[in-house]
Amino acid sequence: MKILKFGGKSLANGKGIQSVIDIIEDKVKSGERITVVISARGKSTDELEQILEVAVKNKDYKEQLAAFKKYQISDFKAMDLTEEFETLDKLFAGVSLIGDYSKRIKDQVLSQGEVIAAKLVTQILKEKGIDANFTDTRELIVTDAQFGDAQPLDKLSKENVVSHFNKYNGATVNIVTGFIASNTKNETTTLGRNGSNYTASLLANYLDADELQSFTHVNGIYTADPELVTDARKIERLSFVEANELAYFGTNVLHAKTIIPLIEKNIPLRILNTFDHKSEGTLITSEASEKGIKSLSVLENVALINLEGRGLLGQVGVDARIFKALAFRGISVSIISQGSSERGIGFVVGADSAKEAKKALEEEFEADFYKRDVSAITIEGNVSVISIIGQDLSTFHKPYNALIKNQVIPLLFNNTITGKNVSLVVRKNQLHKALNVIHGEVFGIAKKINLAIFGHGLVGGTLIDQILKSAKDIQKRKKVDLNIFAVGNSRKVLLEKKGVDQHWKTAIEKQGNSYTIKDVIQFANENHLENLIAIDNTASEAFTKNYITLAKNGFDLVSSNKVANTLSFGFYKELRNILEENQKQYLYETNVGAGLPLIDTIKLLHLSGENITRIKGVFSGSLSYLFNNFSAQERLFSEVLREAIDLGFTEPDPREDLCGNDVGRKLLILARELDLNNEFIDVNIDNLIPENLRAGDAQQFLVRLKELDIVYEKIKKDQKKGHVLRYIGDLHGDLSKEKGILDVKLVSVPQESALGQVKGSDSIFEIYTESYGDQPIVIQGAGAGAAVTARGVFGDVLRLTEKG
Template sequence: MNVLKFGGSSVANATTIESVIDIVRQQSEKQSLYVVVSAMGGVTDLLLQAGEEASNNNEDYKKTLVEIEKKHLEAVKSLIPVISQSAIISKVKSQLNTLESLCEGVYLLSELSPKTAAVIASFGEILSSYIIVEAAKVKGLDIILKDSRELIVKTINSKVTIDYKETNDNIKEFADHNTHKVSLFPGFVARTKDGEPTTLGRGGSDFTAAILAAATNADELQIWTDVSGMYTANPKLVKQAKPVHHISYQEAMELSHFGAKVIYPPTIHPVLEKDIPILIKNTFKPEDQGTLVTRKVNDRKRPVTGISHIDSISIISLEGSGMVGIPGFSKRLFETLFLENINVILITQASSEHSICLAIEATDARKAKEVLDTTFEFEISKHKLDPVKIEDDVAIIALVGDNMYHHQGLSGKMFSTLGKNNVNIRAIAQGASEKNISVVIEKKDIKKALNTLHERFFEVKTKQLNLFITGVGNVGSKLIEQLEQQKSYLKDKLRLKIRVVAISNSRKMIFDEHGIGLDSWVQKLEKGEKADAREFFAKAKEMNLRNSIFVDNTANPDIAKIYKHYLAESMAVVTCNKIACADEYTNYEELQNLSRKFNASFLYETNVGAGLPIIGTLNNLIASGDNIHKIQAVLSGSLNFVFNNYKEGVTFHDIVKQAQQQGYTEPDPKIDLSGIDVARKILILARESGKVMELENIENEAFLPKESLETMSVDAFLQSVEQNEKHFKEILDSANKKGCRLKYVAQYEEGEAKVGLQFIPSDHPFYNLEGSDNIVLFYTDRYPKQPLIVKGAGAGAEVTASGIFADIIRIGKK
């Protein structure tokens, strides 16, 4: 014989009930069945809601009761032929009238006792079991309805304390006289030894089925639900979660205790003693394999079987010198909670005995504080103990697996993975069996923690990066093109899955935590909400995704000011916007410190040389113990383009305009031509070399006329350049007469920095620098006379985008 249990989602409505009846009919052709059913989906919540409304003198309880009645009568009318409906509807209405009378009494007394609440909650299973039996009879099944309250007896007013002797005798007596092929029982409900109706607690229908299975020595207990077994994590929160086809009783107990809601924790104990397998199946996909739970320990290579969590938790903390070395303290603590029927989920205590921390259900937190403060009133009054502290909005995450036993490094991997994503661990507990490592975290971090750990322990070394991109002009749009183009390569070769979850320009912004399609982002952005840099950050923080990277492709100083907020949330920052790193040194230093403190990468390679590895090379030299003596560089691809193409027969204005149109300059070309852009770059290199320096400390030998520098708009600047062609022609002629080329050079030497236009002779490394290329010479202890040279394309949207792309990949490979 098999025992089958169908949950609320499996009997939610007439359609799903018909699927249940089909499954029962097919299995009953092979063997006898005991079938346990829950209330119709959502009904138990409605019943409890009605009770609460009535106790609060809220007449809305009547509307809630109407909703409950409608749900059940619709099921009857869909499942039962019209000719047979009258008697069944009459019986259902009779039960609903009793329910209404109960709620009316609660309303008049303004009081809802635990006993009355249990009676009200039981109506869901009583009604659903009756309707399902009658529907099954219509289908021709040989079926009988048996009230579980006549069989299952609780010893005290507790969720799981069963008088197994009396209960088993009742079940055996029923079985001895039962001749029907299928017996159906309402789950969840029971009675006390005094004959009073009670319940087995939320999820108690599983327990009902387990009690029946153990009492009858069933061949198998089947739990039918809306998922295909137990998963490596909650599939509603972790899209990559996969079903686990076999687990042991011990693993199932650990996972169910820590929130795996496909099975109720006490379910396992009765069947474990009888070695009865549990099969978890999907009512809506009966062909799926499901999960088999047996005594056999898994032989899989992966140490972790699953990740589970409980989200409605509070932490109770008791601390003080009065605890240290005092025998019996823990006894008083736990006895107090026991007497109030408060379950302790997790315990951790410092070896100093100065503090003890307990995790309990959030609904019990205030009650626990009240009774513990009373128990330790004397110690608190003498300041030997502090009053009990409550911390709400926390959750427990647990790694579970038989093969975790003696597996080295699991705790370290768990903690480092969470730490890298700014998930703070409030408490830690690990059992001596080493089959469970549990941590308490903030409730808001549940989804990120589950996905991060699942990626670390279950996925094929594929790391997912979530990008928040602001600025989709020349550089930003090229970056998105490159991301789309390299998607397959990154996944196959580097095991990186890069997902763009937010995009913003100066007008609009869009968000999608499942990823924005990179082939249609332009159209979606046009329909987005109004852009706001601070709201963009707030949304990124709220989404709280693992491996988050903020990418700034703008030159906006307001956006640069927000970097610190991203870093403080352990979100990496990648930017080509050099304003932040060239700002006051204290701000630069703060960003570096935040990056280290919160383990959030802050990468800005493109600040100096677009796609060239200039900062990376400098950092590697310093990290390996070298000392920087001098840096000489042509750091502006735009200025190099301008002076390489400025020659006889061409005006300076036309070349500047050409550079602007081809994307070599900033939107405002004065930023490049004034030398301020180059000054910022050499400032960044000086700071990366270890020098404390400000932008005003850099000598800037401007070649632009004063009136050009003082213009207030791009058009005015270009007009001024055109009007001063004679000035630029004279500079060009002077260089040509000396056989030199014009290069805008930055130099840092012995703590001093300067930038300016120079005449470069033919024997200098800068002389043959073509197009928009950049070049940097590093003179160090190791390269005193022949400098280390970094040379290549230093401007243009495509190479800058590739530099940003490289920084993103660098973060992904960490």
């Protein structure tokens, strides 16, 4: 025989109850011997409890009760539930009149949900010609008198069940009420949370069933709740021991009581989906499954109690006093964590028991308060418990570090004696994010990285397209899921939780909204987005003011914008302090040298203790192209400049390149990487624009380009033979002091030198160190272009995913 159990969602009106009937009918037709255990339909139990709470306050409950009755028979007009409805009427009327109710009365009220559901299923099956028998477990399962969470008396219950099934067996399908029973006085009791599953497992045990099939609204047990973690995946097999751990720590489709009767008889349990007949669900047996983390379970409706007191140091028996006081009030503790020498103890209890627990402890430690040995007993509400089932403590640092990186700070954690399960208490408003962070870390599923990209011009737009094009390949190779949830410009932002697609340009114009940076942060928080990175591809000084706010709110930073690193030294240090405090990273490799690995190289050399004595080179790809071609060709300076403009190597107003400020900023960035305290005002810049051409708008300047020819033709002719012109940045002086010397200037260098051999729009950097002497480390390559810069930013993003 197989025991089938159907949950409330499976029995809801419409597709639910029809699917249940179809499953039972198919099994009967295929010749299977089955017994069916039924829960209350839909949310009936919750609704009855709500009506009870209204009635006890002497408020009008009749409208809610009428709605409850209507739902039960709305699709089944011929169903006669007069007896059950009259019972409810009498019970609610009595509660309303007295203004109080006992747990005994509550059990009588709640039991009607199961009775109604079982009678309805029995009636429908009979109408289909199936020999169905309504079976009221109040006549079979005998319990103690603990109303609300009664414990079965096995010997009596088994005798009743076996006797009943000897009478109703063979082709008869018993439709059994779950959750309910009766005590030795024939008073109605209930079996507590998940009681219908418990009923099913008891029957399986008493009847030596071949299998218990528990039908729910999901395809089995998952690595996490699929409603909270979209990447959760189904677990094919579990052992009873693992299932018991999952049940204890809150997995919704299991309960610890359900597992124990099955373990005693080694009866397999299969979790199946009422609405998906093709799924084979999750099979739970006595056989051990593969080692490793199985699932993330969640306990909600809990509270954290903290008992603090320096005077408890060295005192013996504090724990015993706590548990004794709570046990006297019938309060169960699920998780406990103790500070060194008993100066602080935190433990988790049910949310509805928190105030009573606090009162019990205040009474127990009243004298200790008076002596000031206990300083505080507090309740931390709005918390949840996440348990990582199968987590080895030796690798717990990985999910823990990931949580800290995402600014989720556990309030308490502990592990089991075996060291294979770890539980964390987190704030309820961080539960969703915490689950996703841990799940992505421990299951090796693609870790989701949520990107907010600001600025979508040449570099930003190219970057977005590069990410969208490469995303699937990166997910496959690196197990990293890059999700662009925000694209913003100076006016609008496009916000998409599941990420923008290739039509983002059209979408931002049609769907984008005006915004502040707080709107983006709020969107990320409301949607529980983890592993946040903000990417600045603007050239805006105003936008850099958002960096500190972003870092404080959990964003790592990547920037092709050089401004933030060249503002005042005070801002520079403040930003780094905020990053350190919030354990955030800031990468900006493209600030100097576009996609070349320059900043990383300098950081590594400096960190290793290498004394860098000088850095010089061609910092600007635009000016590299300009002077490389002007030096090598017999062409007018204005012609080569016009060509650079047309090729997109310069800014729309080329004076932004020619003034030298861009090279000056890059040089200052490198100086600060060496911990020099230079400001931008310290940079000596050779402005390439004659004074008479510096005023006016860009169009006026472009009309007068030929006026540059006479100036630069003379400079070119005045060079030594075999020399070429290069516009360089040069950081030198005693770099062990507080400040270095920063020069940006046009120089003439031998054509055969490293600087002289640069071609096209390449950049080149010479790094001189104490160890290498006169032989510099040379880094050379493409120094300009949107694609190169975007690829460099992309590289920074990927580096951050590895750091996480």
